[in-house]
Amino acid sequence: MKVDLLIQNGWVYRTYRQCFEKMDIAVVGERFYDISPSSYNEADLVVDGTGKYIIPGLIDIHMHIESSMTHPAEFSRAVLPWGVTCVVADPHEIANVCGLEGIKSFMEQETDLDIYYGIPSCVPSTSSSLETSGGEIGEEEVKELLKDSRVICLGEVMNDLDLVSGEDTLIKRIVRMCQNAERPLKIEGHCPALSGPELAAFIRGGVDADHTQQTPDSVLEKTDMGMFLELQAKSLTHDVVKTVVSHNLYENIALVTDDTMPDHLAEGHLNKIISLAVEKGMPAEQAVYCATLTPARRMGLFDRGMIAPGKLADFVILEDLKDFVPLAVYKSGKKYEKASDAPKAVFPDHxxxxxxxxxxxxxxxxxxxxxxxxxxxxxxxxxxxxxxxxxxxxxxxxxxxxxxxxxxxxxxxxxxxxxxxxxxxxxxxxxxxxxxxxxxxxxxxxxxxxxxxxxxxxxxxxxxxxxxxxxxxxxxxxxxxxxxxxxxxxxxxxxxxxxxxxxxxxxxxxxxxxxxxxxxxxxxxxxxxxxxxxxxxxxxxxxxxxxxxxxxxxxxxxxxxxxxxxxx
Known part of the structure; x- marks a missing residue:
């Protein structure tokens, strides 16, 4: 059979065994067709992968586009060259300024990057009695956002006091709406200072993930309580990584960026987080796992996260497993070529x-x-x-x-x-x-x-x-x-x-x-x-x-x- 794309003789990442094997990758259309040690006879395009490492496209499930101070279309152009093919964005910054209209202005932009969204759960982050924001997200806004299939989680729940309160608070109602939706959503959390009974109460409130700064003790306590941890750069210390490695916690861990400043984004994105994890002691094969399959599985993105027949053909070709700087990035079976001109941002005049x-x-x-x-x-x-x-x-x-x-x-x-x-x-x-x-x-x-x-x-x-x-x-x-x-x-x-x-x-x-x-x-x-x-x-x-x-x-x-x- 003739295929559209054939990558030959590359060291292909085998997700479930977390290792690399010399294989050929065949792609038809937007999806992987086969991964095998023998080439197909015919292909429209053949790429020599000899000596190169090939990993799935990177998936960042906790990040904020606004932290890069740019808009989705330009963000897409910036991160795809770093091997990031899919993100789950929590747009609570634009929501704090412009409310639901701000979120929709993001979702209307066309991007090559696959962008899924979390519903901002706390806008403002606490309450209007403690701070003044430009917009607010309440039950009606949540109801509207739940209609969109690109919305796959409730963004980080930060107001822990209201979540564990004996009263029927707004955040409790929002959590229930997302749990009982036609497509039940994952509930993301923010709990840097919680431990013991307070943490248990937070988890009972429906939140089962945290992305904030961790210590070895918090890693063990939170994973023992069933939390999924999303490790950003400030959590990737030698001691935290040692804790993850020694207790084999890879199934409970994803690597994320959270916030990437524009001057830092010019130097890398999730690929730099993988490199940092390896530098701090995480084996490269496990670091790749935590930036591909575990985040995909956490968010129910079962069509991606590994190189396997039928999966979306998002993949990255690397020279080595140290710097994780891509030689080439393929999105939906096509090699990504960055446009020379920045896309024009379109926002309402006000x-x-x-x-x-x-x-x-x-x-x-x-x-x-x-x-x-x-x-x-x-x-x-x-x-x-x-x-x-x-x-x-x-x-x-x-x-x-x-x-x-x-x-x-x-x-x-x-x-x-x-x-x-x-x-x-x-x-x-x-x-x-x-x-x-x-x-x-x-x-x-x-x-x-x-x-x-x-x-x-x-x-x-x-x-x-x-x-x-x-x-x-x-x-x-x-x-x-x-x-x-x-x-x-x-x-x-x-x-x-x-x-x-x-x-x-x-x-x-x-x-x-x-x-x-x-x-x-x-x-x-x-x-x-x-x-x-x-x-x-x-x-x-x-x-x-x-x-x-x-x-x-x-x-x-x-x-x-x-x-x-x-x-x-």
């Missing part, structure tokens, strides 16, 4: 006019309304960590002079959040430790998850300029030092997305990152660390437009704990 807050003044950052005139104040502070997105809750004593909190003298940075949807006009404040040691300021509307306008800085003058520039840009990322803008990236679509090519955006964000580093901000992912200072579901103390909140209890925390007047 998506470009979403930043509706006023320009900041210097007086906005003068905290001169203290209860005492002279003395000291004990304040609650978000302490930046060198790794991950956790902001530790610490208390510091700072001077008070003329009823003003002297935060600069205490070596702290000031964070301010401006509600930017034109709903309340609120401004809230928090202090940051281990911020910009060399001075300066950053402002952004890419601030998870509600994406209000966040400003962080050590100079009031720089903070004013940074905030004003972001408002004028209608969203984006801006760095300022010594009274001048030093780097910027415009994100005019909802204040969180660019309509430029990824290469242009990546260059701009690389400039922003370099400036943040030059200002002395130290973190494994500086951009994400800053942008999650407003994420009320990421430990421990975070800031929204409504104020400071303890992430675990969701209780409001005062900026000033107590005052002590200066003794005369």
């Amino acid at each position: 998506f470009y006019q979403s930043v509706k807050c006023r320009l900041a003044l210097a007086s906005d950052f003068n905290l001169d309304r203290c209860e005492i005139t002279e003395g000291t104040a004990v304040v609650n502070v978000m302490q930046i960590q060198s790794f991950g997105t956790k902001a530790k809750h610490v208390k510091r004593e700072i001077p008070v002079r003329n009823k003003c909190l002297c935060w600069q003298e205490a070596g702290l940075c000031l964070a301010a959040v401006f509600e930017r949807y034109g709903k309340t006009g609120d401004i809230s404040y928090g202090f940051v430790e281990h911020g910009f040691k060399a001075g300066g300021a950053v402002a952004t509307t890419w601030s998870h998850d509600s994406h209000n306008l966040l400003v962080v800085g050590s100079s009031i003058e720089d903070m004013v300029l940074a905030q004003n520039q972001v408002v004028h840009m209608q969203g984006g990322y801006v760095t300022v030092r010594d009274g001048r803008v030093t780097a910027s990236a415009a994100l005019p679509v909802g204040g969180i997305l660019s309509d430029k090519s990824l290469s242009d955006l990546a260059a701009e964000m690389a400039g922003v990152r370099e400036e943040v580093q030059a200002m002395g901000y130290e973190n494994s992912n500086e951009i994400m660390s800053i942008s999650t200072l407003t994420l009320l579901v990421s430990p421990e103390l975070k800031l929204s437009d409504k104020g400071l909140f303890d992430v675990k209890t969701k209780q409001k925390v005062p900026l000033v704990e107590r005052y002590e007047s200066k003794k005369r």
Whole structure:
């Protein structure tokens, strides 16, 4: 028989045995026809795979397109060359800004990449009493999204207190709707701080997966409780990988990206996560398994995830099993060739006019309304960590002079959040430790998850300029030092997305990152660390437009704990 495509003499991945064997791959149409050690006599196209490794197309089941600050069509063009042929996207960022209309604007875009979707479960991430978002997802929106066959899971459930509450909360009703749908959905979760009885209650609430940062202990506890773990880069430490390997937990594990910044996406995607897993001690054959079959099986994508007759002919040809940089990527039986021109983004005009807050003044950052005139104040502070997105809750004593909190003298940075949807006009404040040691300021509307306008800085003058520039840009990322803008990236679509090519955006964000580093901000992912200072579901103390909140209890925390007047 004549086939459409024949790959000869390649080292083909054998999924169930997790090994490679020298085989020929025959493809007819969009699907694998046969995998055998002997060639067919005729083929329209023959490719020599001698000495090359051939693995299934990579499948990322927990990620956010918006984290790359671009739109689905351009994201597709960016990730397919890295061997990623299918993703399950949770569009809760665009939903926080533009609601159901934002989600549908994503789903309407045509892509070569297969994109399935999760229904954003928590928009806003907590509740409207704790933060202000541009859109909300409730039962009616969920009902509408359930009609679409591309929707295959409920996106990460973050509001654990409401899920385990004795009351009939919104998230409980949404979970039930997804469990009882005509096509029951997988329920994804977000539970970085839960353990013991609290974790058990969360799982009983219907959630059986977690993608947050893991430790060896959490890996064992969560998998023993039946959870499926999705390991992103910050979980891939030597100790965590050793735990997975020594306990043979591959059936319970998928490798995922979660968030990939545009400047990082220019260097790789899920293929880099596989490479990192191997570097940290996971055998390459098992790492491939956890980026192909286990994610496909988790999401019920039974037509892909392995090289076998009848499966979708998505596959990747590699030079080696170390760097995982593809030599060629085949999507549905055709070699993928990246288009030279970026696809045009199509969004409603009002998506470009979403930043509706006023320009900041210097007086906005003068905290001169203290209860005492002279003395000291004990304040609650978000302490930046060198790794991950956790902001530790610490208390510091700072001077008070003329009823003003002297935060600069205490070596702290000031964070301010401006509600930017034109709903309340609120401004809230928090202090940051281990911020910009060399001075300066950053402002952004890419601030998870509600994406209000966040400003962080050590100079009031720089903070004013940074905030004003972001408002004028209608969203984006801006760095300022010594009274001048030093780097910027415009994100005019909802204040969180660019309509430029990824290469242009990546260059701009690389400039922003370099400036943040030059200002002395130290973190494994500086951009994400800053942008999650407003994420009320990421430990421990975070800031929204409504104020400071303890992430675990969701209780409001005062900026000033107590005052002590200066003794005369």
